[in-house]
Amino acid sequence: MNWTPTRAAALTRLAEFAPLAGQHYRAGRNEDRGVGQHVQVSGLSPYLRHRLLLDQEVVQAVILRHEPNTAAKFIEEVLWRSYFKGWLEHHPGVWTNYINDCARLRKSVADDKLLRAAYSEAIYARTGIAPFDAWVRELRATGYLHNHARMWFASIWIFTLGLPWQLGAQWFHYHLLDGDAASNTLSWRWVAGLHTRGKTYLARADNIKRYTAQRFAGDRGPDSYAGLERLASSAPALTEDPAVTEQHTPNWPEHHTPQPGGRVGLLLHDEDMALHAPIQPVAVGMLAPQRVGRRRASRLVSRFGLQAASSTLTEANQKLQLKNAPTLLRTRSATRHWMQETKLDRLMVPYMPIGPSFHRMQWVLNQAAELGIETEVLFRDIDGLAWPHARRGFFALRKHIPDILEQLHLKTPVQTELIPV
Ligand SMILES: Cc1cc2nc3c(=O)[nH]c(=O)nc-3n(C[C@H](O)[C@H](O)[C@H](O)COP(=O)(O)OP(=O)(O)OC[C@H]3O[C@@H](n4cnc5c(N)ncnc54)[C@H](O)[C@@H]3O)c2cc1C
Structure with a gap:
């Protein structure tokens, strides 16, 4: 692909x-x-x-x-x-908690030699579990893993290698082209027995052999089933403070159709690059994707995000023949400057879900209010349903x-x- x-x-x-x-x-x-x-x-x-x-x-x-x-x-x-x-x-505390755990665990990786060694073996394909190491190489080379491989990978990470799930989820987030706060974090939690509480996913050698099309069928070497005999034979569910999953009532925008009027801008972001808005804008901006240029992000992820953003902006320019060239907004000051320079009265923004850019969007909305710009948050029909x-x-x-x-x-x-x- x-x-x-x-x-x-x-x-x-x-x-x-x-x-x-x-x-x-x-x-x-x-x-x-x-x-x-x-x-x-x-x-x-x-x-x-x-x-x-x-x-x-x-x-x-x-x-x-x-x-x-x-x-x-x-x-x-x-x-x-x-x-x-x-x-x-509905459970934003799960995200906040995960982010805090990642920060704490990064420090542990720096301080704890044993953890650092085990983590490095896993992410540099040196565990000796040949299929696991092959998935690491595949993810690094392509930015993609099949769903079943992701399940086996996460299970081996947690139950065989004994590594914290949060570090695996973070590594996936920055290496998968589709790395997504919700699907990724919650799938890792599901494997660990934290999503459907007590129900875990155990990677088994026979299941891996059955669903990998014989591609590891060599006797030894990198493409073999070597190491599968080491897989954990049980997957005891992880536990956590029940307060982490406390339910919250989301504050989603009401459904309404905004009427044209005034100078309207459209501000896209990496959660929603769709050029799909109820009013034709006079200016289009795009917040630089969160993973672009991050030290932890793979080059493929960074490049995909950046090129997706710029191809969308180019398309906006061709379709809408805007007077102001569509702009990639890399910093807070550039974003504020764009709203002022384009003399917007109103700003349309696709809804920003819980995830790494949620607070950045809150900041944008506050700035717009400060500049006297009215905001319309676009909430996609399928999300609302x-x-x-x-x-x-x-x-x-x-x-x-x-x-x-x-x-x-x-x-x-x-x-x-x-x-x-
Ligand atoms: C540990 C783990 C981490 C994952 N991390 C991510 C992630 O960061 N981003 C992500 O989009 N998916 C994630 N998934 C879900 C799933 O693996 C991928 O969506 C799927 O493999 C993408 O390939 P595809 O487009 O060929 O899927 P297809 O099978 O063709 O499915 C079509 C679409 O449906 C959605 N989808 C399919 N399966 C799932 C699923 N189990 N959960 C959520 N959405 C699904 C995806 O948007 C996908 O593109 C993860 C799964 C696991 C077990």
């Missing part, structure tokens, strides 16, 4: 995969065939993560080609992303999928050229 960070490439990938989202996906989705061979799954996650594609566009492309039952599994997986994002909105059902387990949301799809009116062809002119 090759992830060109543009909306055009995302649409091409969607068009190629949509015919395969039925039986082909259902039958083969669990098989991890290795680098360049992930043909059973869509590979759309880096695009969905940044909203170069909207979730509802993906679901629609599939619904228009398949009977609902045939594509149900794929649609459900797309809704898992909504579920995790909605769940984190799915997130309220993501308070507890996935199954509570799953039973609403037919209603959610109905309310999105996906049977009517979608307008993919985004901002209405």
